[in-house]
Amino acid sequence: MENDLTLLPFDHYQRYATAARLLSLIDGNPSILEVGANRQRLLGEFLPGSRILYSDIEAQPEATNFIVADASRLPLADSSFDAVVSLDVLEHIPVSMRLPAVREMCRVARTMVVIGCPTDEPHVLEAEAAANAYWNKHFPDAYPWLAEHEEFGLVDAESVSEVLRQSGLIAVNLGHGDPQLWASLMGAHFLKEAYAELLPLSCEIDALYNRVLFASDRPIQSYRRFFVGVRTHQQAYQLREMLAPSAVEPALLEFLKNLPESLQPLLQRLVHAESEWKASASLAESLQEDLRTERLAHHQTGLKLQAEAESAIVRIRSAEQGWKESADLARRLEAELIRERASMAEMMRRLHDVQATCEELEERHGRDRARIATLESELCAEQDISDAARGELVRWQEQIHDLANAMEELPDRGSSAPASPEPALVTDVERILAVLQRHRTLQGRADRLRGALIAAAALVIGVCLVLIITQMT
Template identity: 30%
Template sequence: MIPVLEHWNSDALLAMPFDQYQRYRLSAEAIFLLKQAAGAHDQRWRILDVGGFFPPRNGVMPLQAFFPDDETLVVDTAEYVGAGYQQADGTKLPFDDQVFDIVLSCDTLEHIPLPGRNSFLAELRRVASRAVFLAAPHNLTNVATAEAMLRAYLSQLQMHNPMLDEHVEYGLPQAALVEAWLAAEQLDYLAFESGYLAHWQLLMVLKHLLFRQNQRDAMHANFDALYNQRFYTYDQRGPGYRKIYLIATNGQLDSSLHALVERSLQPTPTDPASDLLSIVLPVLTSTAYDTVLFQQALTAQLEQFKHDQQAQSQQLAQVQQQLALQASSFEQIHDLERRLLDASVLAAQLEAEKRGVQAQLEYLHWQHSLVQQQLNRSLPQRITDRLRQLWRKFR
């Protein structure tokens, strides 16, 4: 029987992203069965998670959240300082042989360049005394196609997922190559699929739609909690998105671990809800595409409006400049008119003053003529005239 611990259904764990919850709960189920087979329920195991760094939620990373009663350590290449974390390269782990009971690696192998993958697997095995839990998307049936469709969908939303880009750059792991390495190392292992592919693809579409919404953190938490609580067990089957390898590094795996494989091989039941979700997927994709086209049209209209508004602003500025020039010209004309009027008034004043001066000159000339006439008369005549005046006065 595969256990269901109450802790796994806590609100904090159920709020994890669905694909993260899926792989860490599956690892917790496997380690519970390993402890049960070893009679070590009460033992505190040392568990290493290689490549499992995620920004801590409430100060706790996924490994610590699922294994609070064990001694846990996460190593990754990210620069981070915090409890339970150490920066290290998975292909050159800085630990002695078999210092950890269990070594996990969840969705990391596909981000290792192909030449380093065997070294990566060898390091996981070297530091694990009991078992390695290896989970990663592999090049299974339709997985590459599902990822290609998701990338195309994201491009329509003008989004991209750098993790999916690395899947293309490095290539998805080949199950045949992993199993060839396991056979060469003569290791006992179990292999099974997880993450029902049709649901993984649909949920990834919905999750990226939520990234475009306001208050998306709360919406993501509610969305993931609903899936994790109701669909986790249902989706532990093929065709899956990822392949799981549970590898014994010392001896053989207990038969109780085969329950994980048997669950994954159960036939997919006819489920109306699941069928409906499969129908909804292309509709959502098409709707999202139409939404993007509508947004692009609105953006183009807004850009055209801005361009037209800028052109109108430039035209208005030119008109204002011309009006300013015309106003300046009118002011200059008015100034000239005022000056001409002032000049006309001054000219009239000068003309009047000229006529006054001429009259005065004419009067002075007349006076001068009289004086000159008197001066020109002889002295005897002036005396005779004077005597005549006196005679007439005293007569």
């Protein structure tokens, strides 16, 4: 329940519930100052009808009804509050400040001063040592609040009572909390800090103590002492009657005292199980890491293979496109080859014709050369005959010339007309003219044959050039 104060941790409930019972002796709606309220400020929940001002040496953000104040120098007027309360504060401040703080509380209080704290007594020191031992089983560092107890030392009970009396108050010294039970219950709390699974059990133990054991947990030797200063003997008597010493039922007390030790085997099994679990978790994490690494490697390999596949697909598509282009080119080349073969066949046919023509021309050329050779031979013979005839003709021309000269001389001599040339001379002249005519005829035939030979050679050269050009193309 939201307002069920019995659900608080037992140590808090023990302090504030006891202080609330003590302050209930003040009639009406008292004004209360809590010195060293810290951040908890639980007193108002136990005394909802009271007017409470909280103070502490450190500021508390967003706190209402709060002042920052040093307990040894309270910035408040004398008798300005009906009651002043300080719970578990003196053991957390230096010894030199403790008694001045108590005097300040007595100065400000009009009716009652309530100071609760563990005192410097053997049974309290043993209880705190046992609690520290429970803590150190699970944590290496000291428990912070108990470490301050060791640093500053516990409170001297007689000196606090003496200051109350010196301030004109009647000092009443009351105890609350069996020391061994306190240590065991703190041990249960420390177990809950070490093993969160024990939180419900710890809460149930707190509720059991607060509801059943708190009212009777007032042994003579108590862990926490409450120093109460009042103005009248009647109030002192009422306080002693209200919180007279009493004891917790022995069987229940024994059970709670042994609770941390009883839980230890279970906790050891829990620790062992947790250790096994951590080892398994570590192994699982290692395997998971290996699996992640392997998956990452597979993923990277997959990406690489995918990239290679995509690259291969691109290459295949490029090759396919190239193949298509090559196929088209091959078809075009094949068509061109067919046409080329047809052209080549036609060319070969023409070549054969040309070769046949060449052979025929060469044959004719051979015949012509033979004829030319014959004609040249005949020409040479005729040339020789012609030369002989020309020589003969020249000789006869000279004779004719001489004869002509002689005939020219005859008239001069007065002789009669020349006699007719001799028949033999005429015959020789005719013969010479015939030879010359024949020479001219042979010369013309030789020239025509030479032209035909040159034309045949030019034709053969032209055919050879055509063949060469055809082979090159």
